[in-house]
Amino acid sequence: MAKIILNRENLFHNLNLISKQAKGIEKVAIVLKDNAYGHGLLEIAKLASEYGIKKAVVRTHEEALKINNFFEDVLILADVENSTYSHTFHIAVNSLEQIKKLPINTKVHLKIDSGMHRNGINKKQLKEAIIGICEQNLKFTGLFTHYRCADELSTDFYWQRSNFEQIKQEVKSTCEKLSIPTPKFHSANSSALFRVKDFDEDFARVGIATYGYLETDTIFNNPKLKPVMSFWAQKISTREIKKGQRIGYGGSYFAKKDMTVSTYDVGYGDGFLRLNEKHKYITPKGYKILGRVSMDNLSINSQDEEVCIFDDVRQLAKIHDTITYEIITTLNPNIKKEII
Structure with a gap:
């Protein structure tokens, strides 16, 4: 029978490099969406938990339920259900309409479009979105974006980073005025994490590097990851x-x-x-x-x-x-x- 063998030592080697770059294991959110990139959702969740990872990112509510006991926080990127969620779950919000559909007390991470033009609200909607979150009695726990060219030798990456920095300052100001806690900020995927020399966000969402690969241009000083x-x-x-x-x-x-x-x-x-x-x-x-x-x-x-x-x-x-x-x-x- 065909089988996949997962190498624990190689996985932990990769997580060591990732944690060092992120400046702490607490700043690593392991991406487990799509069956942990084909490696097995439960298998990698158990190993990541064994290593000490406390945050995970999945695609759906169904995936989140399967790994709920392994992590303190689980970000759900593409959920379409409106049921009551575990206190560990955080829902990615991509539109103003979605805010109105979520149950009271749902923890939300607001996605902002900083230049990729795929998902997320635009900058002009930011204040309206935060007010909407408050009016719906939701918990604003995170703000994030995604880079379109973090893996390429391009100025686009720095342009988007600059956009997101400006957006973060606006969010901090808005939260202060509304007397609500400032959310966690995150933007880095695997390539972005290893592009920056001084990582300073609340955590990074690390997917492909966890499993031993990095699609970043070879001109960059990429870490020596090991396929799992x-x-x-x-x-x-x-x-x-x-x-x-x-x-x-x-x-x-x-x-x-x-x-x-x-x-x-x-x-x-x-x-x-x-x-x-x-x-x-x-x-x-x-x-x-x-x-x-x-x-x-x-x-x-x-x-x-x-x-x-x-x-x-x-x-x-x-x-x-x-x-x-x-x-x-x-x-x-x-x-x-x-x-x-």
């Missing part, structure tokens, strides 16, 4: 292939010599994206994936009972012309997880 996940396949059968025979759909692999080939129980149905044959893929042990990847299996020039398909997805990301995020989050959430 490795993906393994189990042998189904073995056969002898003669020179000149072809393997798989379309017969796309042509055997140049007699060889031994085994079929393994991983395919694009498991989220291992279908290779297009224009690029060759070699496993960490040096085996080749032969021909087209099928829905439920693939062929490899190996007789091993188990084969590590990958322990670092950067090569696959290049082959598929995408980012590491897409490779790992595409994996089927039902794949068995093991922690070593």
